[in-house]
Amino acid sequence: MAxxxxxxxxxxxxxxxxxxxxFNCIDYSTVRSVITVAEEVNKPVICxxxxxxxxxxxxxxxxxxxxxVKTEAEKVKVPVAVHLDHCSDFDFIIRAIKAGFxxxxxxxxxxxxEENIRNTREVTRVAHAFGADVEAELGHxxxxxxxxxxxxxxxxxxxxxxxxxxEQSKCDSVAVAIGSAHGFYKETPKLDLVRLEExxxxxxxxLVLHGGSxxxxxxxxxxxxxxxxxxxxxTEFLWLYxxxxxxxxxxxxxxxxxxxxxxxxxxxxxxxxxxxx
Ligand code: 13P
Numbered sequence: 001m002a003x004x005x006x007x008x009x010x011x012x013x014x015x016x017x018x019x020x021x022x023f024n025c026i027d028y029s030t031v032r033s034v035i036t037v038a039e040e041v042n043k044p045v046i047c048x049x050x051x052x053x054x055x056x057x058x059x060x061x062x063x064x065x066x067x068x069v070k071t072e073a074e075k076v077k078v079p080v081a082v083h084l085d086h087c088s089d090f091d092f093i094i095r096a097i098k099a100g101f102x103x104x105x106x107x108x109x110x111x112x113x114e115e116n117i118r119n120t121r122e123v124t125r126v127a128h129a130f131g132a133d134v135e136a137e138l139g140h141x142x143x144x145x146x147x148x149x150x151x152x153x154x155x156x157x158x159x160x161x162x163x164x165x166x167e168q169s170k171c172d173s174v175a176v177a178i179g180s181a182h183g184f185y186k187e188t189p190k191l192d193l194v195r196l197e198e199x200x201x202x203x204x205x206x207l208v209l210h211g212g213s214x215x216x217x218x219x220x221x222x223x224x225x226x227x228x229x230x231x232x233x234x235t236e237f238l239w240l241y242x243x244x245x246x247x248x249x250x251x252x253x254x255x256x257x258x259x260x261x262x263x264x265x266x267x268x269x270x271x272x273x274x275x276x277x
Pocket of ligand 1: 210212233234236
């Protein structure tokens, strides 16, 4: 039985001075591939769900996702955790916690600092009462498609306010803006590793790097030894899924699911090499 809380795998990552990989999953094929490969390479892993996949598209429900991860996790020895990704809706976060999510992200990164602190504090107060962990965001990790989001230093996390933010919000981990962005990059990102070191020195919570699709490995290897303990990947993983379905020329659905899982697992084996447990 290896179903654990995100805070537990983050402690393992701190001890190993590395990052645990966290993948945006959408269904059984994604969850099963992530957990199967984690067991194969003997490393902890996190399965994340985007709230919009429930709220907007409604193809999966919160309870279904949690029980799918839990069922697969209980079959393996490596620690596996479940996490609700980017959410700014307090009521939905509570719904997710009640549905069994032991870790949630409250994203107040577009709000003024005081409001971000206040709202995150409110979420942590309730989440902690239910025994759930909270990831916050300080600075703003935007979208790679804008080009400016990844390079706009005004949106980066300010080391000088990071300590105050973590202390007052009582978050369990914090996503930092240091030059990454969500989606496919149009320009190769250049992480501000000096800033990362400063944030790490100023705080005592694990740091999270978002926008994991397309950041060069050499930068990630350094970032993982300088305070990044959770690394989020979505776009390239889900794009591979989509491309595999598009290119499938078989005629049976079982063959399709099998082909998808094989492709995802090949990708995951390679990606998880970055996580140095
Ligand atoms: P990508 O989709 O850019 O890999 O980022 C994932 C992410 O940060 C999820 O929170």
